[in-house]
Amino acid sequence: MNHCLYKKIGWLGVVLLMAGGCKKFVTVSQPQNTVTTEVLFANEAQAASSLAGLYSQMMLPNGNVWSDGGTAVYTGLSSDEMVSRFGIQNPLTYAFESSQLTSTNTQSSTLFWGPLYKDVYVANAIIEGAGAASAVQLSDSARHQLIGEAKFIRAFCYFYLTNLFGDVPLVLSTDFNKTNLLGRTAQAAVYTQIVSDLKDAEGLLGPYYSVSGGERIRPNKWAVIALEARVSLYQKDWKDADDQASALIGNTLFSLVSNLNTVFAKNSTESIWQMIPNVVKLPFSPDDILDFLPQLSWSAYPPSQTAIFLIPSFYSQYSLIFTPNYYLSPSMGKAFEPNDQRRAAWADYTPTPSAAPWNGDTLWWPKKYTQGLQNVAPAQYYTVLRLAEQYLIRAEARVWEGNTTGALADLNAIRARAGLPPSTASSSDDLLAAIAQERRVELFAEWGHRYLDLKRTGKASAVLGAIPAKTPWHDYQLLYPIPQTELATDPNLSQNQGY
């Protein structure tokens, strides 16, 4: 090397020195595996991923959230519908079964509160992102679709939040500076927001399933109206409930499926909104819909092979192979009328030895979903809203409106499909009782209907207070406690009375 070159290297150093501290030295490219809100909502194709994210999150691979079976299992335990095989051995689930939840129970926080608000956050983010000034390239129809579905989901989440927890913080923004110190909003105001979101969604979403290629896997206008009907029923707006349910019942898109085994099939004509279950269930999780399925089905074996298991010593050893984690309570198992086809179609059973403590009771468990989902295309979708509920909503509304004939007709439509004779109820009270019973056996193990019905009709204390595991009963237990960690982080948040 010659001196000249050395000098050049030296001066190169000096030049670099001067360049140090320049802005471009600290500007990095965008992360490669994520995109910013502005980029995401810049065009329609990308923006669609936000809704896909929301639905996929609701159908988590490992289940175990409110939207993926959690509501059915845990509110089932909270009501008189379900029992857990583990009993007191699993204190976390037993807290639901005995209605002894505490604010430190992790399940109520990780299954309900946390995921519900997570879904609200994503919905808020979509509403903000699609509505932002920077999203100018989105077509109006795409924007309407995004905001409409997001508002529907937000309303759906708040419906469960307020029914489970009472007054809840009403979070309508993703900006933590605006929301982190929120107090609780009264339930009535939460309902006002739900109704307003649903009204917006109804105006924004179309009346067909074309957006998802004919599959009923994304909410459309009819899903919005179906949820509106439910909200109206809960709010005792009988006229609205009647009208809204009628809009669905009179719609050619929907009809009751006569074959009970295909009610929950994908895109069945009875379904108003379904979600695609997550097909990659890895590792196989016992905590999702399959909580209701045992290892082996008793009914699949001939009696000659199963007889031995009814010997008490054998039974105590091996019955768990035939029993799922959660099954129907004895009272629920007996709630079906003798010829009700639904119990055979939508439930399965294990007999028990006639000796104590089993006393020959049959253990029934829900089997509305029959398919183990491990890397197979699902034949069934997880049904969220279906027409049968609308019949029962309208029946109930019609009773209160004084239209008992109409109410009976709706009720009998459901009974007929189940292979049952028309109801003999005639007085309003009898009719309401018959509708409540019909709701119980039609909608069991679906989305917490039984628990919420008991609560909204004021029968919860009487019914639940009589269950031995739940005594001594206190009415405050009808609301789940606000998670302790939330109270610790937000000074303006208060606990539900009694906890």
Added chain:
Amino acid sequence: MGKLLLVMRLTFLVVLGAAMHVSASGIAQKITLHERNASLRNVLTELQRQSHYDFIYTNEQLALSKAVNLDVQSVDLQDVLNQLFSDQPLTYLIDDHSIIIRDKPVVKAPPINAKPPEAPPGSKVIGIVLDEKGNPIAGASVQAKHGRSGASTDKNGYFMLKEVDEKDTLIVSFIGYQTRSVPASNNAMLTIKLEEATNALDEVVIQGYGHTTQRLTTADIGRVTSAEIEKQPVTDPLLAIEGRIAGVVVTPQSGYEAGEVKVEIRGRNSINSSFTSDPLYVIDGVPLTILDVGGTVHYNDLSATNLSRGLDQTGLSISLGQSPLYNINPADIESIDVLKDADATAIYGSRGANGVILITTKKGKPGTNVFDLQASEGISFNTRAWPLLNTPQYLDMRRQAFRNDGVVPTPLNAPDLFLWDTTRYVNWQKVAYGGVGQNLHLTSSISGGTAQTTFRVGAGYDRITDITRVAGANQRATVAININNTSSNKRFQTAISANYAYSLLNQVNMSGQANLPPNAPPAYDSSGKLNFRQWDLAGVQLPFTALLQPYNSRTNAISTNLSLSYLILKNLRAAVSFGYNNNQAYQSRLTPIASQDPNSLIKPSGINNYGNSRANNWIIEPQLTYSTFIRRHKFDFLAGATAQSNVTEGMLVTGSGYTSDIFLHSLSLAPVQKTLDNYGEYKYSGIFGRITYNYANKYILNINGRRDGSSRFGPGNQFGNFGSVGAAWIASDEPFIREVIPAVLSFFKLRGSYGITGSDAVGDYQFLSQWGNTSGLSNYDSIVPLLPQLEANPKFHWQVNKKLEAAIQTQWFNGFLSMDIVYYRDRCNNQLVNMPLPQFTGFTSVTANRPANVQNSGLEVTMSAIILHTRNFQWQANFNIGINRNKLLAYPNLDQSTDRNSYKVGTSLNNYYALNYAGVDPLTGKFTFTDYNHDGQVTVNDQLFPGTGNDDRYIIIDREPAYTGGLSTSVTYKQLTVSTSFNFVRQKGINLLFGGASGASSPTAGTMTNISKYVYDHSWTHPGQTDALFARASNSPIISIEMTSSNSGWSDASYFRCSNLYISYSLPARLLRKARIRGLAINASTYNLFVISPYKGLDPEVRTVGALPPSRKINAGLSFSF
């Protein structure tokens, strides 16, 4: 992979062979000459004959030469040459096999009488400064003791001082050499030889972008040298500094060989529990940065903090991370320097907020080639075992539990009592951790060179098996190369270093097995398959599936550095350093069908998790240095810039649905494949400057300034300014001080520093809203799902750390005893934290600046003593201790923040408030707690500050260690050396005996797990029992909020650990000389020989139940040098 290891082993052999070959050459020929008044020409001819070197010179050169007087008997050629040319106007240069005679340039340069007339004649001093071997020293300081002038030597070692009184004394100093005083002697050429420093004060320590000595530094730098590192049979160099530097706490996180090692310097600077507190690691000038793209690990201990997962960015490893430092062979390390205070770290700006660890690899030294070979082999095994129950005791405990619960045991709820063999006994601890590991360490190196070029090549191979009985071997092969060159005109210097490592790790998860019921059925059935049937029948999941689910990691790590520097003018040097490192880990964790229950409802299928973590890092640092004397005032200037860029990627591919284990190793044969990728990019740039002022080696002032930019902040917040001032006063050199202090106090120095550093340790892209699919969600309706990944906050900005330090450095009895006392106070404001948010906001935390002002202050004492020093017997000892205290100084609007229930101004952030455990109720056998406020009930109210309102938590537990320290001693008698080192910590830790404590997941009496015998012996058994320490056994463990919030969950986790014992015997030199061997020694070394601790768990450092404890290692080895 086997092939690569083979190649590495071959490399090792090649290095070995090369060394044997070249060790015969060099310029160590012995010369014998007896010349009186001989001509130089004749002497050179004779030398040529004896040495076989060619001498190249001109007649003109010889004409100027003086007569030669030389009398040497069998002396090295180089020494002869140095002697020969010392009083000639000539010098020489060795070039391959030629010796070139050259004019001494400086003799011409300062023509003695050509100076300005105003300088009085005879007032100049000219001289040359040489080292012991006669090589010139450039950059040495020469100062007149009483006069006003000073100078530094030029590249050829020459200096000239003006205006020096003839009777004055010159003080000549250079880093790493003993300072010398010589009488000034005008108008003559002085030759001043400096000897290498023997006093620890004058040994070189590395500082940011330079080096200094403990005597002259204004900063706080701790140092561990190769001599200490080599004594320890560890593979991760971080373990070698455990307990050796005050205030530096090193904690292995597991017993896995490549597992993470936590290093914390002076407590935790940030109260943030989810950002890493790792110091900055700089290896030969190149920072080792690995971004945390795969999320960080939450260590299950309240006093612990998060660590980077290192090379495991996919989260597959069983050791919860892989230490990136594992890829450096400790045998290649010359020194590890730890920079602690603002003065030392400010030059690294924000990256140095948690301290800086500088790792310097070994370089070659001029002279004969040296070949070193070390081999050691040893074993490792577990040091401590829990006394657990035997089968009769266990069965009794279980039956008690059922009795206490009033439950009738049935085969369904008590399979261990009915279905399992109640006469069987297995010590599951032995099964899990009872294996004997093997260690093999081989290292070799060859080094040498000439005055112009030096080199070193090191190669190493380690093979270590864990103490888990089933894991395979961890293997590591390393190559380290260092080449340094100075151009013949001494202006241009090149330094190249390259380190390469390849490692192969095997891990098996053994957690959860140590405390299985002692009568549990075996892991394998009679046919050698996993024993699913027997466990299934009991309704218990087989805990051994992990045995057949191995984790493997193949790691490549390369780190290179090229430094070029050029002396532009006298004392003005421009340099540029290019660094690059690349770390890659290919990981796999398999779940074969054979490891899954064949009886399960859904037919099991195989899973292959394949991970790939890559971190690419480059850095360019141009620098200018200039040093000058303005009269006697010496100034050193440094200006530089840094541009660093890092890209870290993690990719996890999961292949699933395999129907045959044969296909498991191929992802393309997987019916279902799923990919998760993580990506992070980090850019960092800064300009920095340093001015060091030195007056007479007595007053030293050091000023650092820095402007930093980081890509981790949002637009507008990227840049920050930082700086520090350090000062030192060597009082013992001050005559008026000298008079008042005792003579035995040979050195007394005061130093202090204050500085502002920042931190950007928040992870990347936290300011940016991000939608992604990092949790592996499935497509919905064939549309890729994207979800918000974090609560973005564009507003956060640099954290500001203000560090103050004051220290006294003393040395007594001429270096036989030294003691340093340091006080420091770090204040951290605008802390960057993961601020907790209520879940209803969508996320549980957000990155933000917290207005809290947090102080860490402490005291550090370091002592070292040479207790005995005779010709045959040397005994020395070192001791250090560090105490750190934390305090929240201020927190505006604390009562409106999420911290209101946790922190209180004026108290430590590490305080944990607990209920007072009041023992077992003699009647019910249940735990009781003190009702602090006497309101009739024991309440834990998280919504209030502990101890206020109806809350009864009043016991304060400080989770910070009370003190940490180390102790080491070394005794040498003739050829025998015995040295040992200990480290100790006084601290509280989670009490594993009580299942309740937050973070612990320990066995509680009654359930289907084995428990500590201590708990069994002290549990409540009958009403009226008053001496019970533990509640009655129960099948539903009492995990009440009272229990988890009480002080029962904490116990003394202090320990005193013998981290190292080393015994070495080197063969006497006279024996070896005959065998032409330079050195041969046999040695034995141990790691973690014993630990003394009141702690009732497996290890007071690794406190999680089921985690693999650090093992004891005992090695024996041989080391050769020739």
